[in-house]
Amino acid sequence: MYAEERQRAIADLITEHGRAAVNELAERFAVTGETVRRDLDVLERSGHLRRVHGGAVPMRAIRIAESGVDVRAETNPADKRAIGAAAARFAPHDGGTLLIDAGTTTIEAARSLPRDRTLSVFTNSVAVAGVLAMTMTAGRGGHTLDLHILGGRVRGLTQAAVGVSAVSALARLRVDVAFVGTNALSVGQGLATPDPDEAAVKAAMIAAANRVVVLCDSSKLERDDVVSFGSLDDIDVLVTDDGITTEFSHELTDKGVEVVIA
Template structure:
């Protein structure tokens, strides 16, 4: 296959799926990963896609935040693996705050039966996911102004409700992870809210799949030295080995 035809097909995959992985493309086209990296670099320089660690994303997608439904469809396998690893960190009787990320939604789905917890969230999706659980989970919904696109609440009512609660662990995600600047969000209101939540809790854990590593979005809310743990998938190992040496947090890889 000519390089131009391969690159055309790569662009079709990016536009259809939103993101692609270098390893998957190399297997699909029966070429080396280095060949695919050259293709992606060329397409990135021409503005047809945006390069990410381990692959690329659609350049025609808005730089702003995706809707809840759009986010749920991306990297689902990785999010589920990350969630299964992260729930191992919990202890009985804790109060756990979940953000409105789709990775936190998978975390909620993987909470083990019989582990008594109080789960606090401002995500309607998380509330719906946990609403049928038995008495082992005490579910607390933070109210506020409802945002339909993100299926979540925010604003002064949300913040005041949070201040009245003790939070043991804050489980959250973000739009990107920079080695020195930390975790960021494309949405300024979400970044401000998560910053407040970060300061209110005693233990913080970021759930980030490999597509977030090395990515900078506009609003940073969590510095590296403010995190206790980052849980990620195995695809992040190469980036972590090169860029995340001697970090102050514990880096855990999903099994």
């Protein structure tokens, strides 16, 4: 295969799958890692992709436009339900405190919270609060769910409370566990999201928690976004699906992140 043919094939592969690692491409095309890196450099210069740590992603991986909750809910719904259920196992023990971020995957975690314990839950999500309000007493066997909604301006796009009020409230909190969503996660940038106000709230959530559990389907992995709100050092657990690459999983594990496949 000529270099130009291989490069076209690499570009098509990354466009189709959303990302590719250097070692996987080298094995697929029976070339060295150095050859793949040269191919990726050529493709990046021509505007076909963007290099990231260990591989490449499509140019569309970084974008300003955000999808609303209704659109996100229709994207990878089965994976999100599984991730939410797996994340719920990290809820604190009886009498513990839990902070839940806004997002379609965190909504699934809220639906899956165990009912065999008393919990105090704080959230900035209108949707999460709605889900939990419906289950505050139903089927809890005498256990209670103490629900607190953080104040602030509600972004219609994400149904999340943001702004000074939300950040100030979080600065006064200390919780056992935080379930945090993200629009992107990479080794180089860490956790990222398109909106600065959402980023400020997410960063405050991380600062308020003794343990941070990130919920993120694999379509958001090895991607960057506009505003970083946390590093890999801030993450205790990542709950994702089996679309995560072996290389990226190992990189996260080497950084001290526990990777859980839902």
